[in-house]
Amino acid sequence: MLERLARPFADAIDKSDNFPKGLFEELGRLGYYGLRYPEELGGMDADCTTFTIFAEELARASMGLAAIATMQCLMGTDFIYRFGSDDQKKRCLIPAIQGEKIGTIAFTEPDCGSDLGGIRTRAVKNDKGYIIIGRKLWITNGDVADFVTVAASTDPDKRLGGIGFFLVEKGTPGFSVGQKIEKISARGAATVELIFDECQVPAENLMGEEGKGAQYLNDILSEIRIMIAGLGLGLAKSAFSAGLRYAREREAFGRPIGEFQLIQEKIAEMEVRIKAAEFLTYHAAWLKDKGSLTGKEAAMAKLYSTETACFVVDEVSRIHGAYGLAEEYPAQRYFRDGRFLLFGGGTSEILKTIIARDTMKKSDFDIT
Amino acid sequence: MDFALTEEQQFFKKIITDTVDRMVVPKAREIDEKDEFPWELWKDFTKLGYLGLRYPEEIGGMNADPVTAMIFYEQIARGSVGFAQSVIMNILMGTYFVYRFGSEEIKKRCLYPAMKGEKVATMCFTEDQSGSDLAATRTTAVKDGNEWVINGTKMWITNGPHADIATVLATTDPSLGAKGLNFFLVEKGTPGFSPGQIIDKLGCRGTVTGELVFDNVRIPEENLLGAELNKGVEYLAEILDEVRVMTAAMAMGIAQAAYDEGLEYARKRIAFGKTIGNYQLIRAKFADMATEMEASRLLIYSAAWKIKEKLPSRLEAGMAKMFATETCLKVVDEVTRIWGANAFANEYNPQRHFRDARFLLYGGGTHEILKDFLGRMLIGKS
Numbered sequence: 001m002l003e004r005l006a007r008p009f010a011d012a013i014d015k016s017d018n019f020p021k022g023l024f025e026e027l028g029r030l031g032y033y034g035l036r037y038p039e040e041l042g043g044m045d046a047d048c049t050t051f052t053i054f055a056e057e058l059a060r061a062s063m064g065l066a067a068i069a070t071m072q073c074l075m076g077t078d079f080i081y082r083f084g085s086d087d088q089k090k091r092c093l094i095p096a097i098q099g100e101k102i103g104t105i106a107f108t109e110p111d112c113g114s115d116l117g118g119i120r121t122r123a124v125k126n127d128k129g130y131i132i133i134g135r136k137l138w139i140t141n142g143d144v145a146d147f148v149t150v151a152a153s154t155d156p157d158k159r160l161g162g163i164g165f166f167l168v169e170k171g172t173p174g175f176s177v178g179q180k181i182e183k184i185s186a187r188g189a190a191t192v193e194l195i196f197d198e199c200q201v202p203a204e205n206l207m208g209e210e211g212k213g214a215q216y217l218n219d220i221l222s223e224i225r226i227m228i229a230g231l232g233l234g235l236a237k238s239a240f241s242a243g244l245r246y247a248r249e250r251e252a253f254g255r256p257i258g259e260f261q262l263i264q265e266k267i268a269e270m271e272v273r274i275k276a277a278e279f280l281t282y283h284a285a286w287l288k289d290k291g292s293l294t295g296k297e298a299a300m301a302k303l304y305s306t307e308t309a310c311f312v313v314d315e316v317s318r319i320h321g322a323y324g325l326a327e328e329y330p331a332q333r334y335f336r337d338g339r340f341l342l343f344g345g346g347t348s349e350i351l352k353t354i355i356a357r358d359t360m361k362k363s364d365f366d367i368t
Numbered sequence: 369m370d371f372a373l374t375e376e377q378q379f380f381k382k383i384i385t386d387t388v389d390r391m392v393v394p395k396a397r398e399i400d401e402k403d404e405f406p407w408e409l410w411k412d413f414t415k416l417g418y419l420g421l422r423y424p425e426e427i428g429g430m431n432a433d434p435v436t437a438m439i440f441y442e443q444i445a446r447g448s449v450g451f452a453q454s455v456i457m458n459i460l461m462g463t464y465f466v467y468r469f470g471s472e473e474i475k476k477r478c479l480y481p482a483m484k485g486e487k488v489a490t491m492c493f494t495e496d497q498s499g500s501d502l503a504a505t506r507t508t509a510v511k512d513g514n515e516w517v518i519n520g521t522k523m524w525i526t527n528g529p530h531a532d533i534a535t536v537l538a539t540t541d542p543s544l545g546a547k548g549l550n551f552f553l554v555e556k557g558t559p560g561f562s563p564g565q566i567i568d569k570l571g572c573r574g575t576v577t578g579e580l581v582f583d584n585v586r587i588p589e590e591n592l593l594g595a596e597l598n599k600g601v602e603y604l605a606e607i608l609d610e611v612r613v614m615t616a617a618m619a620m621g622i623a624q625a626a627y628d629e630g631l632e633y634a635r636k637r638i639a640f641g642k643t644i645g646n647y648q649l650i651r652a653k654f655a656d657m658a659t660e661m662e663a664s665r666l667l668i669y670s671a672a673w674k675i676k677e678k679l680p681s682r683l684e685a686g687m688a689k690m691f692a693t694e695t696c697l698k699v700v701d702e703v704t705r706i707w708g709a710n711a712f713a714n715e716y717n718p719q720r721h722f723r724d725a726r727f728l729l730y731g732g733g734t735h736e737i738l739k740d741f742l743g744r745m746l747i748g749k750s
Contacts, residue, residue: 113708115639138709182714184723252501262736314697321499322524322730327568335570335726336712339719343709349649 028099064188414485445621450574
């Protein structure tokens with residue numbers, strides 16, 4: 001479906017770096033934003049495996065669209081689904097599932113990313129609810145979002161223990177869009193700055209309880225990581241196909257370059273790593289569906305799959321020779337898009353420390 | 369064994385480093401964004417005489433030895449690889465054959481102005497269907513009376529649309545394969561010689577890369593750049609090592625620029641209450657990067673020294689090109705990781721270095737071809 005619907009537009013989405021409104025709405029009409037949500041809400045009630053397949057196929061078509069759509073399916077709407085009032089669900093979640101409203105989540109700030117405890121955005125309680133003050137950066141869909149789930153601290157001294165998530169809707173006084181970040185990857189999914197200048201929200205816009213934000217986020221963190229692992233797989237497969245095609249067509253020294261051993265080595269290495277990434281990713285999704293996932297499996301899937309994607313896009317650009325630089329071929333887009341996967345959901349460096357710390361706690365015989 | 373730069377080389381390094389910091393570094397981002405030949409910078413920079421870097425003083429050159437030349441290539445690429453590529457094309461590949469084989473008349477018309485930046489030079493090997501495989505060149509040169517008639521299309525030509533003088537690889541006898549190749553001088557304005565499409569590309573932007581079309585281009589006999597016919601590949605071999613080591617030096621320029629950005633960021637960015645430079649995984653990146661950059665430079669300078677001493681350098685030049693370029697790719701990769709998501713924001717430099725480094729993979733031979741070639745040299749023909 002995405003092959004037909006989105007893939008032909010991947011280049012145009014990348015070049016224009018504009019929000020693909022038509023495609024976004026089309027996916028909504030087809031019901032995909034409700035993949036993870038129950039049928040009563042207009043969702044598909046799909047399991048993590050199915051959602052991962054969706055992420056993979058999205059990324060295979062267009063990383064820009066994938067960033068937009070996965071935000072809508074997961075991080076941008078999940079807190080409202082879990083903690084929103086009926087009224088908020090009616091106003092935000094259900095239209096978002098239908099593709100009529102756009103949701104996003106805002107963690108990152110200019111000076112903190114993976115270190116969530118370092119956020120400076122404040123939520124100050126008053127008699128009307130909370131006043132949100134701060135700036136967020138790198139917010140996917142931020143310029144088109146109708147509602148945002150914002151991480152803010154009610155007690156900065158408590159670091160992670162002071163964080164809560166707050167729903168802020170478009171039109172709320174003090175809420176505005178700042179600069180747009182021009183970037184090399186996942187173009188089409190605008191990443192922008194959001195400014196909260198004494199933004200008053202009612203008490204019910206606190207999603208869940210004060211100070212429990214980090215815990216709530218942790219509930220979906222593994223799912224986010226598996227989803228990004230799916231994006232890595234999609235990108236890797238898409239690039240791999242392009243490399244294969246070129247290796248079959250391009251001739252040097254009187255033979256297709258695919259007949260040379262050094263090119264064959266690349267093909268074999270890429271295929272093996274993609275396969276391994278696929279197993280790690282879908283194994284983690286399967287564990288999630290069985291209810292026995294630990295954070296480590298999701299971290300391993302995200303680490304390995306995204307690193308594989310970066311390896312594959314590198315090798316594919318080498319197979320293309322100088323054409324790996326030319327805008328008329330997709331190899332350069334894959335190469336740029338690969339970087340997008342390295343940071344969200346935890347950098348590779350942070351994931352490695354998570355995996356290692358977990359392993360260090362275990363005795364030798366239960367290392368799997 | 370003496371690893372030290374001479375006093376002259378050290379002095380040269382200081383001057384060129386300062387010049388690049390002052391003239392080129394501030395323009396790098398604009399050059400990348402506009403992807404247009406930076407004429408103004410070209411005019412200012414070429415006034416300084418660097419385009420004659422390798423040529424004798426008698427003809428207005430600087431008479432720099434290969435080690436000094438490598439220092440230059442690294443520094444200019446540290447400033448802006450797009451600009452460096454255009455400059456180096458005039459210094460080395462674009463003018464070498466004219467210098468080596470051109471008549472005095474040709475030198476007056478082409479070489480001396482190119483050394484002053486008044487003419488833009490280029491070299492045309494690559495075609496749509498042939499790159500490293502030179503023997504597959506399809507552009508032909510046919511003798512007609514006392515003229516050569518050139519027909520063919522060249523691709524990926526640095527400075528292509530702006531070139532005043534082009535050294536063109538063509539075959540005079542396709543049945544001879546690589547042994548039928550020769551270089552010919554074609555000047556702008558010659559009927560039938562015209563620029564084709566420009567390639568919109570990922571990295572090394574600002575040096576305009578494009579197609580050049582030769583449609584029945586008639587040039588005089590003396591425009592064959594070579595003492596003898598069908599020795600083109602042998603003549604090319606005279607500068608091949610220098611071209612490969614030059615590419616390695618450019619790689620170090622990009623790597624150094626990226627490394628410096630990484631260092632600054634690791635020292636100021638805070639995560640979990642400490643600057644990220646306090647974490648072992650980040651420190652390890654710097655240890656690896658610095659080690660591999662040091663090793664690359666040793667390979668570069670040692671290969672350049674061998675070229676200077678006219679010692680065999682084919683193997684060492686290939687090693688230097690491959691190792692330094694791979695090191696550069698690793699450094700730009702690690703620096704984007706150190707920068708986190710800011711690494712793909714266009715307002716910062718790491719994404720530019722990350723894109724630019726790819727440019728060095730291909731010229732002078734892809735690494736797949738170099739590995740095969742080095743392996744063959746080491747194992748020997750069976």
